[in-house]
Amino acid sequence: DIVMTQSPSSLAVSAGETVTINCKSSQSLLSSGNQKNYLAWYQQKPGQSPKLLIYLASTRESGVPDRFIGSGSGTDFTLTISSVQAEDLADYYCQQHYSYPPTFGSGTKLEIK
Amino acid sequence: EVQLQESGPGLVKPSQSLSLTCSVTGYSITSNYWGWIRKFPGNKMEWMGYISYSGSTSYNPSLKSRISITRDTSKNQFFLQLNSVTTEDTATYYCARSNYPYYYVMDAWGQGASVTVSS
Secondary structure: OOOEEEEOOEEEEOOOOOEEEEEEEOOOOEOOOOOOEOEEEEEEOOOOOOEEEEEOOOEEOOOOOOOEEEEEEOOEEEEEEOOOOHHHOEEEEEEEOOOOOOEEOOOEEEEEO | OOEEEEEOOOEEOOOOOEEEEEEEEOOOOOOOEEEEEEEOOOOOEEEEEEEEOOOOEEEOOOOOOOEEEEEEOOOOEEEEEEOOOOHHHOEEEEEEEEEOOEEEEEEEEOOOEEEEEOO
């Protein structure tokens, strides 16, 4: 199985700041066939179910604000949240959708100061 | 708008079977892929498996001998059965939808069902 390693495990920022969450995979998630990276990001707010933010490393799901930006390639990926808002308080998970079985990172807890 | 809702017992005894139902509204389960994901205390998440629009299944190898996902298309429901549970199966269980060709990207989730395995 592909192991997904996320960092940091938690962070606290003030509203308006920019946040970077990192995700590293134990194998490349880049498809040689279509040159796409098979990495997704989810947001889970307190008391809610996970919500898909981004797939294929950088494709935002419909309705996701453009302050959520996914980037990276191969084994190293980043979720950037620009101008963080109070409503962004949540746990964030990366997940590889490159190979069976899909696997998740351990999560990053984002707190707002 | 698709909506998914899990239901089932919140407490299961060790060695017994865990059974959950996912009721889907606003979308037919004869399209797309329908799966189960669980989140353990401590926040680790595990993809358990899915049942496809045609009824074919795919399971996480870590669970392959214990898991079964089935469906009732007349009720637009699909089901999870996990056999021989232990306390390590205590988790919140989510049902979710995936779309072709990204079978492993879950774009709609249920609210989750908390299941405790304890005697």
